[in-house]
Amino acid sequence: MQKINIMQINPFITTGYISGEYFCDREKETEHLISLIKNGNNVTLVSQRRIGKTGLIQHVFEKLKTDTELTTIYVDIFSTRSIEDFIKQISEAILKKFPDKTTIGKTFWEFIKRLRPLITYDNITGDPQIQINYQTENEKTHTLQNIFELLEKQKNRVIIAIDEFQQITEYPEKNLEANLRSQIQFLKKTSFIFCGSKRKILFDMFSNAKRPFYMSTQFMLLDKIDRAKYADFIENMFKKYDITIEKEATELILNLSKVYTFYTQKLCNRIFSYKPDIVCNKNVLSSFSEILEENRLSYLQLRELLTKAQWNYLIAVAKEDNLSKITGQNFLMKNKIGTASNSKRLMEALTEKDLISELPALNETNYTINDVFLFHWLRETY
Ligand SMILES: Nc1ncnc2c1ncn2[C@@H]1O[C@H](COP(=O)(O)OP(=O)(O)OP(=O)(O)O)[C@@H](O)[C@H]1O
Numbered sequence: 576m577q578k579i580n581i582m583q584i585n586p587f588i589t590t591g592y593i594s595g596e597y598f599c600d601r602e603k604e605t606e607h608l609i610s611l612i613k614n615g616n617n618v619t620l621v622s623q624r625r626i627g628k629t630g631l632i633q634h635v636f637e638k639l640k641t642d643t644e645l646t647t648i649y650v651d652i653f654s655t656r657s658i659e660d661f662i663k664q665i666s667e668a669i670l671k672k673f674p675d676k677t678t679i680g681k682t683f684w685e686f687i688k689r690l691r692p693l694i695t696y697d698n699i700t701g702d703p704q705i706q707i708n709y710q711t712e713n714e715k716t717h718t719l720q721n722i723f724e725l726l727e728k729q730k731n732r733v734i735i736a737i738d739e740f741q742q743i744t745e746y747p748e749k750n751l752e753a754n755l756r757s758q759i760q761f762l763k764k765t766s767f768i769f770c771g772s773k774r775k776i777l778f779d780m781f782s783n784a785k786r787p788f789y790m791s792t793q794f795m796l797l798d799k800i801d802r803a804k805y806a807d808f809i810e811n812m813f814k815k816y817d818i819t820i821e822k823e824a825t826e827l828i829l830n831l832s833k834v835y836t837f838y839t840q841k842l843c844n845r846i847f848s849y850k851p852d853i854v855c856n857k858n859v860l861s862s863f864s865e866i867l868e869e870n871r872l873s874y875l876q877l878r879e880l881l882t883k884a885q886w887n888y889l890i891a892v893a894k895e896d897n898l899s900k901i902t903g904q905n906f907l908m909k910n911k912i913g914t915a916s917n918s919k920r921l922m923e924a925l926t927e928k929d930l931i932s933e934l935p936a937l938n939e940t941n942y943t944i945n946d947v948f949l950f951h952w953l954r955e956t957y
């Protein structure tokens with residue numbers, strides 16, 4: 576096996592995507608997503624936060640790089656607040672993808688320039704940044720339409736992934752959903768991956784008969800990575816760097832992090848950073864405590880942001896683990912929550928704040944604290 580310079584990189588990445596080498600499994604999901612795209616479907620990719628949606632899209636796009644008939648464009652709209660921002664983000668992603676030397680790049684630049692934008696370049700990446708002053712709402716719709724028409728005109732099929740798509744429901748303008756839908760349905764060479772973690776919002780957007788996007792995309796739910804595959808990945812990765820990890824320690828990592836991608840990566844990343852010769856339970860536990868200790872301040876800050884009732888409710892949910900009966904007398908009494916409707920209201924508020932996820936199972940709904948480290952900290956502290 577090829578030896579890698581240990582100083583170079585921590586192979587357990589905790590942000591972004593590097594390459595397939597640092598990416599655990601997702602083989603079936605990758606294949607499935609590629610097949611959906613290649614068959615001209617629009618896809619809505621949904622999961623809890625930090626499971627690996629963005630990573631999967633990057634991985635799929637990396638694989639498609641060698642496909643000369645496809646062009647992939649990734650747009651993250653998390654920070655957008657309006658249709659204007661949305662158009663800006665998409666335009667910049669396209670400009671970045673098609674340099675102005677290419678035919679499509681030239682046409683696109685000409686089109687953008689006709690809108691008399693202010694063009695600046697990012698100091699670090701050199702990527703173009705545009706600012707357009709629109710006169711009317713109509714102009715915005717028109718711009719979006721023109722952008723899609725331009726994409727349709729070029730040789731390749733285009734896949735646009737729009738990450739954090741639920742964000743469009745926060746825009747003050749309420750017509751984007753209908754607008755996008757009416758334009759997208761006529762596109763022949765452009766498909767979309769709509770991605771996000773607000774399951775309720777996205778489900779409603781795409782499966783409510785009264786909403787414009789009704790039935791227009793294929794849902795893809797991303798689950799946790801298979802436990803056995805993650806265990807292999809962890810062991811092999813350590814081994815590559817001449818570190819032996821005991822079976823027990825791998826299991827402990829997966830138990831503590833609940834096989835939840837970001838938390839598993841984070842814990843492994845910390846353990847690796849000490850470059851021990853052997854990883855045993857002791858190493859896992861000390862790295863784990865360290866992370867909880869480092870996060871303590873932000874947890875205490877979180878407490879300040881919640882009402883006392885919400886904070887106590889969060890603790891109650893952490894203590895229960897895999898809670899399903901939030902209106903059960905037992906849960907209400909034990910935690911002094913009051914009425915069933917009180918419990919529902921608190922749960923709604925905490926879900927809205929992204930602190931708790933509702934996970935629908937066959938016969939019930941399970942509720943879990945999103946942040947696995949916060950979950951442990953609450954259990955340990957209270
Ligand atoms: N298959 C994988 N193997 C290893 N690391 C991964 C994998 N998928 C994701 N990651 C890492 O896990 C973390 C969370 O992944 P990612 O950001 O893709 O999740 P997400 O579902 O898009 O989260 P959010 O909903 O918050 O946007 C990232 O640090 C990413 O690098």
Ligand SMILES: [Mg+2]
Pocket residue numbers: 628629630738
């Ligand atoms: Mg993401």
